[in-house]
Amino acid sequence: MMIPVRCFTCGNVVAEHWEEFKARARDGDEDPEAVLDDLGVNRYCCRRMMVSHKDLVDVVSPYQ
Amino acid sequence: MAEEFDVEFIERGDRSARFLVRGLTPAFANGIRRAMIADVPTLSIDTVRFIENTSVMFDEMIALRLGLIPLTTPLDDFEVGETVTLALDVEGPATAYSGDIQSSVPEVQPADENVPIIELKQGQRLEFEADAVLDSGKTHAKHQGGVAVGYRHLQRVEVVGDAGEFEEQEPNILRGVIETEDGELVNADEFGNDLTQRYPGKEVEVHDVPGAFVFHVETDGSFSVDELVLRAIESLDLRAAELEEKVRV
Structure with a gap:
Protein backbone atom coordinates (compact mmCIF):
# COMPACT_ATOMS: atom_id res chain seq x y z
CA MET A 1 0.00 0.00 0.00
CA MET A 2 2.63 2.49 1.14
CA ILE A 3 6.33 1.85 0.46
CA PRO A 4 7.75 -0.39 3.23
CA VAL A 5 9.82 1.69 5.65
CA ARG A 6 12.81 -0.64 5.53
CA CYS A 7 14.29 -3.13 3.12
CA PHE A 8 12.95 -6.61 3.96
CA THR A 9 16.36 -8.20 3.63
CA CYS A 10 18.95 -5.84 5.08
CA GLY A 11 16.93 -3.37 7.15
CA ASN A 12 18.16 -0.22 5.40
CA VAL A 13 15.61 2.65 5.52
CA VAL A 14 14.46 2.81 1.89
CA ALA A 15 11.24 4.82 2.36
CA GLU A 16 13.38 7.93 2.88
CA HIS A 17 14.19 7.95 -0.85
CA TRP A 18 10.83 6.82 -2.22
CA GLU A 19 9.28 10.20 -3.02
CA GLU A 20 12.37 11.40 -4.85
CA PHE A 21 12.65 8.11 -6.72
CA LYS A 22 8.98 8.30 -7.68
CA ALA A 23 9.24 11.91 -8.85
CA ARG A 24 12.36 11.29 -10.92
CA ALA A 25 12.03 7.74 -12.25
CA ARG A 26 8.31 6.95 -12.24
CA ASP A 27 6.71 10.32 -12.98
CA GLY A 28 9.83 11.78 -14.55
CA ASP A 29 11.77 10.27 -17.43
CA GLU A 30 15.09 9.51 -15.72
CA ASP A 31 16.64 6.06 -15.80
CA PRO A 32 15.70 4.23 -12.57
CA GLU A 33 19.17 2.68 -12.38
CA ALA A 34 20.86 6.09 -12.44
CA VAL A 35 18.40 7.53 -9.90
CA LEU A 36 18.98 4.65 -7.44
CA ASP A 37 22.76 5.04 -7.80
CA ASP A 38 22.39 8.76 -7.17
CA LEU A 39 20.22 8.19 -4.07
CA GLY A 40 22.78 5.80 -2.62
CA VAL A 41 20.48 2.76 -2.72
CA ASN A 42 23.28 0.41 -3.70
CA ARG A 43 22.36 -3.13 -2.69
CA TYR A 44 20.04 -5.08 -4.95
CA CYS A 45 17.83 -6.07 -2.01
CA CYS A 46 17.05 -2.39 -1.38
CA ARG A 47 16.76 -1.60 -5.08
CA ARG A 48 14.07 -4.23 -5.65
CA MET A 49 12.03 -2.62 -2.83
CA MET A 50 11.86 0.59 -4.85
CA VAL A 51 11.61 -0.87 -8.34
CA SER A 52 8.82 -3.33 -7.53
CA HIS A 53 6.67 -1.04 -5.40
CA LYS A 54 3.21 0.23 -6.32
CA ASP A 55 1.31 2.79 -4.23
CA LEU A 56 -2.24 1.54 -3.58
CA VAL A 57 -3.68 4.25 -1.33
CA ASP A 58 -5.51 5.82 -4.30
CA VAL A 59 -6.94 2.42 -5.26
CA VAL A 60 -8.39 1.53 -1.84
CA SER A 61 -9.41 4.98 -0.59
CA PRO A 62 -12.88 5.00 -2.32
CA TYR A 63 -13.91 1.86 -0.40
CA GLN A 64 -13.58 3.26 3.13
CA MET B 1 45.56 -11.37 24.11
CA VAL B 40 23.80 -1.95 21.04
CA PRO B 41 20.35 -0.63 22.01
CA THR B 42 18.38 1.96 20.05
CA LEU B 43 15.16 3.83 20.70
CA SER B 44 12.18 2.65 18.70
CA ILE B 45 8.44 3.21 18.95
CA ASP B 46 6.91 0.33 20.88
CA THR B 47 3.45 1.37 22.11
CA VAL B 48 1.04 3.58 20.19
CA ARG B 49 -2.16 5.13 21.58
CA PHE B 50 -4.36 6.11 18.65
CA ILE B 51 -6.61 9.09 19.25
CA GLU B 52 -7.92 9.18 15.70
CA ASN B 53 -7.09 7.06 12.68
CA THR B 54 -9.41 7.47 9.72
CA SER B 55 -6.71 6.61 7.17
CA VAL B 56 -6.87 3.63 4.80
CA MET B 57 -4.56 1.57 7.01
CA PHE B 58 -5.37 -0.26 10.22
CA ASP B 59 -3.88 0.91 13.53
CA GLU B 60 -1.60 -2.13 13.68
CA MET B 61 -0.16 -1.49 10.23
CA ILE B 62 0.64 2.11 11.10
CA ALA B 63 2.13 1.05 14.44
CA LEU B 64 4.41 -1.40 12.60
CA ARG B 65 5.60 1.33 10.24
CA LEU B 66 6.23 3.66 13.18
CA GLY B 67 8.35 1.06 14.93
CA LEU B 68 10.66 0.83 11.93
CA ILE B 69 11.40 4.57 11.77
CA PRO B 70 14.87 5.11 13.25
CA LEU B 71 15.10 7.64 16.09
CA THR B 72 18.28 9.44 17.06
CA THR B 73 19.47 7.86 20.30
CA PRO B 74 21.71 9.67 22.80
CA LEU B 75 22.91 6.52 24.56
CA ASP B 76 24.48 8.40 27.48
CA ASP B 77 21.13 9.82 28.56
CA PHE B 78 19.04 6.65 28.60
CA GLU B 79 19.02 3.25 30.26
CA VAL B 80 17.56 0.16 28.57
CA GLY B 81 13.81 0.13 29.20
CA GLU B 82 13.40 3.91 29.49
CA THR B 83 10.77 5.53 27.28
CA VAL B 84 10.29 8.77 25.36
CA THR B 85 6.87 10.07 24.38
CA LEU B 86 6.26 11.12 20.79
CA ALA B 87 3.13 12.50 19.11
CA LEU B 88 1.79 13.23 15.66
CA ASP B 89 -1.29 15.02 14.35
CA VAL B 90 -1.82 15.33 10.59
CA GLU B 91 -5.08 16.05 8.79
CA GLY B 92 -5.67 15.25 5.11
CA PRO B 93 -5.28 15.94 2.31
CA ALA B 94 -1.61 15.52 3.19
CA THR B 95 0.98 12.83 3.74
CA ALA B 96 2.13 12.17 7.29
CA TYR B 97 5.93 12.03 7.28
CA SER B 98 8.32 10.87 9.97
CA GLY B 99 9.49 14.50 10.15
CA ASP B 100 6.01 15.51 11.44
CA ILE B 101 6.52 13.47 14.62
CA GLN B 102 6.89 15.71 17.68
CA SER B 103 9.15 14.53 20.45
CA SER B 104 9.11 15.34 24.16
CA VAL B 105 12.92 15.13 24.26
CA PRO B 106 14.77 17.42 21.82
CA GLU B 107 17.69 14.98 21.39
CA VAL B 108 15.35 12.21 20.26
CA GLN B 109 14.11 12.96 16.75
CA PRO B 110 13.35 10.84 13.69
CA ALA B 111 16.72 10.20 12.00
CA ASP B 112 15.14 10.55 8.54
CA GLU B 113 12.50 13.17 7.88
CA ASN B 114 11.06 12.00 4.56
CA VAL B 115 9.72 8.57 5.47
CA PRO B 116 6.05 8.56 4.42
CA ILE B 117 3.92 7.01 7.19
CA ILE B 118 0.55 7.20 5.45
CA GLU B 119 -1.03 9.26 2.69
CA LEU B 120 -4.20 10.95 3.96
CA LYS B 121 -7.08 11.97 1.70
CA GLN B 122 -9.65 14.74 2.25
CA GLY B 123 -11.30 14.33 5.66
CA GLN B 124 -8.91 11.67 6.91
CA ARG B 125 -6.89 12.30 10.03
CA LEU B 126 -4.14 10.59 11.97
CA GLU B 127 -3.47 11.51 15.58
CA PHE B 128 -1.60 9.42 18.10
CA GLU B 129 0.72 9.42 21.05
CA ALA B 130 3.52 6.88 21.11
CA ASP B 131 6.15 5.61 23.50
CA ALA B 132 9.61 4.85 22.17
CA VAL B 133 11.57 2.41 24.30
CA LEU B 134 15.32 1.80 24.46
CA ASP B 135 16.04 -1.87 23.83
CA SER B 136 18.52 -4.09 22.00
CA GLY B 137 18.33 -5.95 18.69
CA LYS B 138 17.93 -9.22 20.60
CA THR B 139 14.40 -8.18 21.56
CA HIS B 140 13.22 -7.00 18.16
CA ALA B 141 14.94 -6.27 14.85
CA LYS B 142 13.61 -2.69 14.92
CA HIS B 143 16.09 -2.00 17.75
CA GLN B 144 19.10 -2.94 15.63
CA GLY B 145 21.37 0.05 15.20
Whole structure:
Protein backbone atom coordinates (compact mmCIF):
# COMPACT_ATOMS: atom_id res chain seq x y z
CA MET A 1 0.00 0.00 0.00
CA MET A 2 2.63 2.49 1.14
CA ILE A 3 6.33 1.85 0.46
CA PRO A 4 7.75 -0.39 3.23
CA VAL A 5 9.82 1.69 5.65
CA ARG A 6 12.81 -0.64 5.53
CA CYS A 7 14.29 -3.13 3.12
CA PHE A 8 12.95 -6.61 3.96
CA THR A 9 16.36 -8.20 3.63
CA CYS A 10 18.95 -5.84 5.08
CA GLY A 11 16.93 -3.37 7.15
CA ASN A 12 18.16 -0.22 5.40
CA VAL A 13 15.61 2.65 5.52
CA VAL A 14 14.46 2.81 1.89
CA ALA A 15 11.24 4.82 2.36
CA GLU A 16 13.38 7.93 2.88
CA HIS A 17 14.19 7.95 -0.85
CA TRP A 18 10.83 6.82 -2.22
CA GLU A 19 9.28 10.20 -3.02
CA GLU A 20 12.37 11.40 -4.85
CA PHE A 21 12.65 8.11 -6.72
CA LYS A 22 8.98 8.30 -7.68
CA ALA A 23 9.24 11.91 -8.85
CA ARG A 24 12.36 11.29 -10.92
CA ALA A 25 12.03 7.74 -12.25
CA ARG A 26 8.31 6.95 -12.24
CA ASP A 27 6.71 10.32 -12.98
CA GLY A 28 9.83 11.78 -14.55
CA ASP A 29 11.77 10.27 -17.43
CA GLU A 30 15.09 9.51 -15.72
CA ASP A 31 16.64 6.06 -15.80
CA PRO A 32 15.70 4.23 -12.57
CA GLU A 33 19.17 2.68 -12.38
CA ALA A 34 20.86 6.09 -12.44
CA VAL A 35 18.40 7.53 -9.90
CA LEU A 36 18.98 4.65 -7.44
CA ASP A 37 22.76 5.04 -7.80
CA ASP A 38 22.39 8.76 -7.17
CA LEU A 39 20.22 8.19 -4.07
CA GLY A 40 22.78 5.80 -2.62
CA VAL A 41 20.48 2.76 -2.72
CA ASN A 42 23.28 0.41 -3.70
CA ARG A 43 22.36 -3.13 -2.69
CA TYR A 44 20.04 -5.08 -4.95
CA CYS A 45 17.83 -6.07 -2.01
CA CYS A 46 17.05 -2.39 -1.38
CA ARG A 47 16.76 -1.60 -5.08
CA ARG A 48 14.07 -4.23 -5.65
CA MET A 49 12.03 -2.62 -2.83
CA MET A 50 11.86 0.59 -4.85
CA VAL A 51 11.61 -0.87 -8.34
CA SER A 52 8.82 -3.33 -7.53
CA HIS A 53 6.67 -1.04 -5.40
CA LYS A 54 3.21 0.23 -6.32
CA ASP A 55 1.31 2.79 -4.23
CA LEU A 56 -2.24 1.54 -3.58
CA VAL A 57 -3.68 4.25 -1.33
CA ASP A 58 -5.51 5.82 -4.30
CA VAL A 59 -6.94 2.42 -5.26
CA VAL A 60 -8.39 1.53 -1.84
CA SER A 61 -9.41 4.98 -0.59
CA PRO A 62 -12.88 5.00 -2.32
CA TYR A 63 -13.91 1.86 -0.40
CA GLN A 64 -13.58 3.26 3.13
CA MET B 1 45.56 -11.37 24.11
CA ALA B 2 47.80 -8.55 25.24
CA GLU B 3 48.90 -7.42 21.79
CA GLU B 4 47.54 -4.21 20.34
CA PHE B 5 44.94 -4.06 17.61
CA ASP B 6 45.73 -1.95 14.61
CA VAL B 7 42.74 -0.08 13.14
CA GLU B 8 42.85 1.71 9.82
CA PHE B 9 39.95 3.44 8.07
CA ILE B 10 39.41 2.90 4.36
CA GLU B 11 36.17 4.86 4.10
CA ARG B 12 34.71 6.87 6.92
CA GLY B 13 31.32 8.56 6.93
CA ASP B 14 28.72 9.35 9.52
CA ARG B 15 26.42 6.45 8.65
CA SER B 16 28.70 4.17 6.70
CA ALA B 17 32.33 3.16 7.12
CA ARG B 18 34.85 0.54 6.08
CA PHE B 19 37.84 -0.14 8.30
CA LEU B 20 40.62 -2.66 8.65
CA VAL B 21 41.47 -4.27 11.99
CA ARG B 22 44.64 -6.32 12.37
CA GLY B 23 45.39 -8.73 15.18
CA LEU B 24 41.89 -10.18 15.53
CA THR B 25 40.92 -13.81 15.77
CA PRO B 26 37.95 -14.86 13.59
CA ALA B 27 35.91 -15.50 16.75
CA PHE B 28 36.58 -12.02 18.07
CA ALA B 29 35.75 -10.41 14.72
CA ASN B 30 32.44 -12.25 14.69
CA GLY B 31 31.85 -11.24 18.32
CA ILE B 32 32.18 -7.58 17.38
CA ARG B 33 29.83 -8.04 14.43
CA ARG B 34 27.22 -9.74 16.57
CA ALA B 35 27.51 -7.13 19.31
CA MET B 36 26.94 -4.38 16.73
CA ILE B 37 23.77 -6.07 15.52
CA ALA B 38 22.22 -7.39 18.71
CA ASP B 39 23.71 -5.66 21.73
CA VAL B 40 23.80 -1.95 21.04
CA PRO B 41 20.35 -0.63 22.01
CA THR B 42 18.38 1.96 20.05
CA LEU B 43 15.16 3.83 20.70
CA SER B 44 12.18 2.65 18.70
CA ILE B 45 8.44 3.21 18.95
CA ASP B 46 6.91 0.33 20.88
CA THR B 47 3.45 1.37 22.11
CA VAL B 48 1.04 3.58 20.19
CA ARG B 49 -2.16 5.13 21.58
CA PHE B 50 -4.36 6.11 18.65
CA ILE B 51 -6.61 9.09 19.25
CA GLU B 52 -7.92 9.18 15.70
CA ASN B 53 -7.09 7.06 12.68
CA THR B 54 -9.41 7.47 9.72
CA SER B 55 -6.71 6.61 7.17
CA VAL B 56 -6.87 3.63 4.80
CA MET B 57 -4.56 1.57 7.01
CA PHE B 58 -5.37 -0.26 10.22
CA ASP B 59 -3.88 0.91 13.53
CA GLU B 60 -1.60 -2.13 13.68
CA MET B 61 -0.16 -1.49 10.23
CA ILE B 62 0.64 2.11 11.10
CA ALA B 63 2.13 1.05 14.44
CA LEU B 64 4.41 -1.40 12.60
CA ARG B 65 5.60 1.33 10.24
CA LEU B 66 6.23 3.66 13.18
CA GLY B 67 8.35 1.06 14.93
CA LEU B 68 10.66 0.83 11.93
CA ILE B 69 11.40 4.57 11.77
CA PRO B 70 14.87 5.11 13.25
CA LEU B 71 15.10 7.64 16.09
CA THR B 72 18.28 9.44 17.06
CA THR B 73 19.47 7.86 20.30
CA PRO B 74 21.71 9.67 22.80
CA LEU B 75 22.91 6.52 24.56
CA ASP B 76 24.48 8.40 27.48
CA ASP B 77 21.13 9.82 28.56
CA PHE B 78 19.04 6.65 28.60
CA GLU B 79 19.02 3.25 30.26
CA VAL B 80 17.56 0.16 28.57
CA GLY B 81 13.81 0.13 29.20
CA GLU B 82 13.40 3.91 29.49
CA THR B 83 10.77 5.53 27.28
CA VAL B 84 10.29 8.77 25.36
CA THR B 85 6.87 10.07 24.38
CA LEU B 86 6.26 11.12 20.79
CA ALA B 87 3.13 12.50 19.11
CA LEU B 88 1.79 13.23 15.66
CA ASP B 89 -1.29 15.02 14.35
CA VAL B 90 -1.82 15.33 10.59
CA GLU B 91 -5.08 16.05 8.79
CA GLY B 92 -5.67 15.25 5.11
CA PRO B 93 -5.28 15.94 2.31
CA ALA B 94 -1.61 15.52 3.19
CA THR B 95 0.98 12.83 3.74
CA ALA B 96 2.13 12.17 7.29
CA TYR B 97 5.93 12.03 7.28
CA SER B 98 8.32 10.87 9.97
CA GLY B 99 9.49 14.50 10.15
CA ASP B 100 6.01 15.51 11.44
CA ILE B 101 6.52 13.47 14.62
CA GLN B 102 6.89 15.71 17.68
CA SER B 103 9.15 14.53 20.45
CA SER B 104 9.11 15.34 24.16
CA VAL B 105 12.92 15.13 24.26
CA PRO B 106 14.77 17.42 21.82
CA GLU B 107 17.69 14.98 21.39
CA VAL B 108 15.35 12.21 20.26
CA GLN B 109 14.11 12.96 16.75
CA PRO B 110 13.35 10.84 13.69
CA ALA B 111 16.72 10.20 12.00
CA ASP B 112 15.14 10.55 8.54
CA GLU B 113 12.50 13.17 7.88
CA ASN B 114 11.06 12.00 4.56
CA VAL B 115 9.72 8.57 5.47
CA PRO B 116 6.05 8.56 4.42
CA ILE B 117 3.92 7.01 7.19
CA ILE B 118 0.55 7.20 5.45
CA GLU B 119 -1.03 9.26 2.69
CA LEU B 120 -4.20 10.95 3.96
CA LYS B 121 -7.08 11.97 1.70
CA GLN B 122 -9.65 14.74 2.25
CA GLY B 123 -11.30 14.33 5.66
CA GLN B 124 -8.91 11.67 6.91
CA ARG B 125 -6.89 12.30 10.03
CA LEU B 126 -4.14 10.59 11.97
CA GLU B 127 -3.47 11.51 15.58
CA PHE B 128 -1.60 9.42 18.10
CA GLU B 129 0.72 9.42 21.05
CA ALA B 130 3.52 6.88 21.11
CA ASP B 131 6.15 5.61 23.50
CA ALA B 132 9.61 4.85 22.17
CA VAL B 133 11.57 2.41 24.30
CA LEU B 134 15.32 1.80 24.46
CA ASP B 135 16.04 -1.87 23.83
CA SER B 136 18.52 -4.09 22.00
CA GLY B 137 18.33 -5.95 18.69
CA LYS B 138 17.93 -9.22 20.60
CA THR B 139 14.40 -8.18 21.56
CA HIS B 140 13.22 -7.00 18.16
CA ALA B 141 14.94 -6.27 14.85
CA LYS B 142 13.61 -2.69 14.92
CA HIS B 143 16.09 -2.00 17.75
CA GLN B 144 19.10 -2.94 15.63
CA GLY B 145 21.37 0.05 15.20
CA GLY B 146 23.61 -1.60 12.62
CA VAL B 147 22.43 -2.35 9.09
CA ALA B 148 24.29 -4.83 6.86
CA VAL B 149 27.22 -5.19 9.24
CA GLY B 150 29.82 -7.60 7.98
CA TYR B 151 33.49 -8.31 7.48
CA ARG B 152 35.85 -9.95 5.03
CA HIS B 153 39.44 -11.05 5.16
CA LEU B 154 41.97 -8.58 3.88
CA GLN B 155 43.43 -10.03 0.68
CA ARG B 156 47.03 -9.65 -0.32
CA VAL B 157 47.71 -9.53 -4.03
CA GLU B 158 51.17 -10.51 -5.27
CA VAL B 159 52.44 -10.34 -8.81
CA VAL B 160 54.10 -13.68 -9.52
CA GLY B 161 54.91 -13.27 -13.20
CA ASP B 162 53.68 -12.21 -16.62
CA ALA B 163 50.62 -13.63 -18.26
CA GLY B 164 51.25 -15.61 -21.44
CA GLU B 165 51.84 -13.16 -24.29
CA PHE B 166 49.28 -14.61 -26.68
CA GLU B 167 46.76 -15.75 -24.12
CA GLU B 168 43.42 -14.08 -23.86
CA GLN B 169 43.23 -12.84 -20.28
CA GLU B 170 40.10 -13.86 -18.41
CA PRO B 171 38.57 -11.51 -15.85
CA ASN B 172 39.78 -12.19 -12.31
CA ILE B 173 36.87 -11.02 -10.19
CA LEU B 174 37.44 -10.08 -6.56
CA ARG B 175 35.46 -8.28 -3.89
CA GLY B 176 36.46 -6.52 -0.71
CA VAL B 177 39.72 -4.75 -0.02
CA ILE B 178 43.15 -5.76 -1.29
CA GLU B 179 46.59 -5.00 0.02
CA THR B 180 49.16 -4.43 -2.71
CA GLU B 181 52.83 -5.33 -2.47
CA ASP B 182 53.62 -1.75 -1.37
CA GLY B 183 51.21 -2.12 1.55
CA GLU B 184 48.60 0.14 -0.07
CA LEU B 185 44.95 -0.64 0.74
CA VAL B 186 42.66 -0.52 -2.28
CA ASN B 187 38.93 -1.13 -2.38
CA ALA B 188 38.16 -3.56 -5.21
CA ASP B 189 35.41 -1.18 -6.43
CA GLU B 190 38.13 1.20 -7.60
CA PHE B 191 39.28 -1.15 -10.35
CA GLY B 192 35.89 -2.56 -11.24
CA ASN B 193 36.38 -5.66 -9.00
CA ASP B 194 38.61 -7.11 -11.73
CA LEU B 195 42.27 -7.74 -10.97
CA THR B 196 43.17 -7.80 -14.66
CA GLN B 197 42.17 -4.13 -14.79
CA ARG B 198 44.70 -3.24 -12.12
CA TYR B 199 47.45 -5.65 -13.18
CA PRO B 200 47.07 -5.99 -16.96
CA GLY B 201 49.26 -8.70 -18.44
CA LYS B 202 50.39 -9.98 -15.05
CA GLU B 203 49.94 -13.27 -13.30
CA VAL B 204 48.78 -12.58 -9.72
CA GLU B 205 48.18 -14.62 -6.61
CA VAL B 206 45.66 -13.72 -3.93
CA HIS B 207 46.00 -14.80 -0.32
CA ASP B 208 43.95 -13.97 2.77
CA VAL B 209 45.99 -12.07 5.35
CA PRO B 210 45.67 -13.92 8.66
CA GLY B 211 44.09 -11.94 11.49
CA ALA B 212 43.24 -8.95 9.31
CA PHE B 213 39.55 -8.20 8.86
CA VAL B 214 37.87 -5.47 6.84
CA PHE B 215 34.60 -4.44 8.46
CA HIS B 216 31.83 -2.74 6.58
CA VAL B 217 29.43 -1.03 8.96
CA GLU B 218 26.31 0.98 8.26
CA THR B 219 23.91 2.44 10.79
CA ASP B 220 20.23 3.26 10.41
CA GLY B 221 20.87 6.82 11.60
CA SER B 222 20.23 6.24 15.30
CA PHE B 223 23.87 7.15 15.97
CA SER B 224 27.16 7.45 14.09
CA VAL B 225 29.24 4.46 13.01
CA ASP B 226 31.93 5.42 15.55
CA GLU B 227 29.40 5.30 18.35
CA LEU B 228 28.04 1.93 17.21
CA VAL B 229 31.45 0.27 17.01
CA LEU B 230 32.67 1.69 20.32
CA ARG B 231 29.48 0.69 22.12
CA ALA B 232 29.66 -2.82 20.67
CA ILE B 233 33.22 -3.23 21.92
CA GLU B 234 32.24 -1.79 25.28
CA SER B 235 29.45 -4.37 25.59
CA LEU B 236 31.91 -7.20 24.79
CA ASP B 237 34.30 -5.77 27.35
CA LEU B 238 31.61 -5.63 30.02
CA ARG B 239 30.55 -9.21 29.38
CA ALA B 240 34.14 -10.44 29.48
CA ALA B 241 34.61 -8.63 32.79
CA GLU B 242 31.40 -10.16 34.11
CA LEU B 243 32.53 -13.65 33.10
CA GLU B 244 35.88 -13.12 34.81
CA GLU B 245 34.07 -11.99 37.94
CA LYS B 246 31.64 -14.93 37.94
CA VAL B 247 34.17 -17.73 37.40
CA ARG B 248 36.77 -16.49 39.85
CA VAL B 249 37.67 -19.10 42.45
